[in-house]
Amino acid sequence: MAATRFQPELRKPAGSPRPRGRENAKDTLCRNVLIYGHCRYEDQGCAFNHDPNKTLSAQQDSGRKSARGMFNVDSPSFTPSTLPVSSSTGATISSQAASAAPFTPRGLASGTATPAPLESEPPAFNPAQIREFTPQSYDLSQAVATNGTGTESQVPFDPFSMSSVAQAMPPTPYNPYLEDTSSLANNGAAYYAAQSTYTAPAQPLQYHLYAPIGPHREDLLAYQRLTHDFFMPEKLREELQKKAEATLQVMPNSQLPTLDNFHTLVALDTSHQKSATVFGFPGWVYKATSSKNGKMYCLRRLEGYRLTNENAIRSVKDWRRVDNGSVVSVIDAFTTRAFGDSSLIFVTDYFPLSKTLVEHHSTSTNRFGNRVPAAVPEKVLWGYIVQIASAIKSVHAANLAVRCMDPSKVILTDKSRIRLGACSVLDVVQYDAQRPLAELQQEDFIHFGKLILAVGTNNFSPNIVLKNAVDQLGRTYTAELRDTVAWLLTPAQAPAVKSIDDFLSGISGHLVSTFDSSLHAIDSQTSELSRELENGRLLRLMAKLGAINERPEYEGDRNWSENGERYMLKLFRDYVFHQVDADGRPVLDLAHILRCLNKLDAGIDEKVCLTSRDEQTSFVVTYRELKKQVTAAFAELQKPAKGRY
Ligand SMILES: Nc1ncnc2c1ncn2[C@@H]1O[C@H](COP(=O)(O)OP(=O)(O)OP(=O)(O)O)[C@@H](O)[C@H]1O
The missing domain is CATH 1.10.510.10 (Transferase(Phosphotransferase) domain 1)
Structure with missing residues (x-):
């Protein structure tokens, strides 16, 4: 788009500096010079000043001369010799100037209060001198101090440094198979006390640990997934079993x-x-x-x-x-x-x-x-x-x-x-x-x-x-x-x-x-192995449930009776494995079984409503509570019977 030139004869420039008359106009630098570096109308009667040096010295003189050297509303705004300044002067440029041909600054950095000496060479572009951006650790406490506000200690968080995370982690890795999490709690105590740094969460994962380690099958919708998707591929299982x-x-x-x-x-x-x-x-x-x-x-x-x-x-x-x-x-x-x-x-x-x-x-x-x-x-x-x-x-x-x-x-x-x-x-x-x-x-x-x-x-x-x-x-x-x-x-x-x-x-x-090819084979085997790791965990859990449920020898025991705590585990077993539809036909949903067992293993805070088969009793209980009961019941089974040994 062709640039529309600013024509002082035809249009009055809007805004300041507002020339008071021809005399003032002579001291005001022509905006064409300002914008384009020269004015086409200089020889055709443009009343403004076309010599930037003159403007500058005139301004300096007036500053020195006048006791009113103070700026007032009528003062011509400060105009660096060759560059439009960003503030008020900029505002006076007509909107047409926005589409002006690109402006090349000559020798002055925008916004600099002191105009550069005009004789000085324009600084050459030298990327080597530009300092690279380096993310600094942002110390909030220091920032607070410099702001001079509150004394509250803030947590300095350095998102680029893992050292704080590593220090805060418990020294021994978390073992999800350990029922006794007291060691974790101990570690956790030390860890929570030293909360001055950002720390990664160290508590047990709130869900199951099936981590999607690749390589993956094509994206499948839920209903397209097969039982095999949860376990080792049938062919591999068969091969290993035959071996x-x-x-x-x-x-x-x-x-x-x-x-x-x-x-x-x-x-x-x-x-x-x-x-x-x-x-x-x-x-x-x-x-x-x-x-x-x-x-x-x-x-x-x-x-x-x-x-x-x-x-x-x-x-x-x-x-x-x-x-x-x-x-x-x-x-x-x-x-x-x-x-x-x-x-x-x-x-x-x-x-x-x-x-x-x-x-x-x-x-x-x-x-x-x-x-x-x-x-x-x-x-x-x-x-x-x-x-x-x-x-x-x-x-x-x-x-x-x-x-x-x-x-x-x-x-x-x-x-x-x-x-x-x-x-x-x-x-x-x-x-x-x-x-x-x-x-x-x-x-x-x-x-x-x-x-x-x-x-x-x-x-x-x-x-x-x-x-x-x-x-x-x-x-x-x-x-x-x-x-x-x-x-x-x-x-x-x-x-x-x-x-x-x-x-x-x-x-x-x-x-x-x-x-x-062998790397690919290793990848898929590692992926299979990680899946089996989780299935092994579930097997242990099912073994415990199997050992706890339906024990005729505890029939007279209050703890194991229809009102006792253990009863919940029986109802949970029904909920997981013995679901029926409205007509009383078995519902076999493997995903449901795995999901429930994983939640039980993780002991999450999600609640589950367990209803007895006759629909007379209902419990609303968290998986955390259920997990505690499984652990307690299994521990009781492990105890040697009194008087038997
Ligand atoms: N290290 C091994 N582990 C398991 N099976 C083996 C091993 N070495 C050989 N075999 C198996 O033993 C079987 C007999 O092997 P052998 O070397 O005798 O072959 P062959 O075909 O019977 O040869 P030949 O005709 O010379 O006796 C083959 O099926 C072979 O796969």
């Missing part, structure tokens, strides 16, 4: 012997066929319970093995140095005649319901019962590659070699989680060969390549033709995967040697994505 069941499984009428340190052996082999292809001895795998600590271990037995060199079996202890998530830890090895032969036993960690890669990847059958090779997703294959590479790194770092990476000796213990399951076996069995470690380590790369090739092509035959299999791999998967496997299968040209570190840097992109 627990497998761990505790026993074989009735088992013919298997009891060993020196192990009992209750359960065969884990899925086939009865003796196979000596991998180790040169028929092998069997058992789950067994340790007599020393009651824990379960996996025993791998090599049938008919005769120990010729004591050192062979001692080599197993070197494997205790290997601690890697992708290696089944080797605990011990010994020979035994308990099976009626001379057997070599390796003791390793036990992973319930694990399957070998052969078992897992060669089980697809079509509707005629024939095996159908199913391509393993490339992402899964890369996951395997990363895990095995990590295992090899640990093993090589411990100056050992894996030696056995047969797909039937690599076990899948969880979704896409694999572990090398037969480490150390060949170290003992082929001890006498005394092959150099460097050679064995280089051979590990070839075993590794063969393993991935077997899984990728779904061909677990020992007679696989490598070249054809690599070509087949290239047709199903990316060139990167094919080249990776080809690199593993190609022996290094002596004297060059392959190193696992070179391999790891070559697949670094896949390391990152596998790492990210």
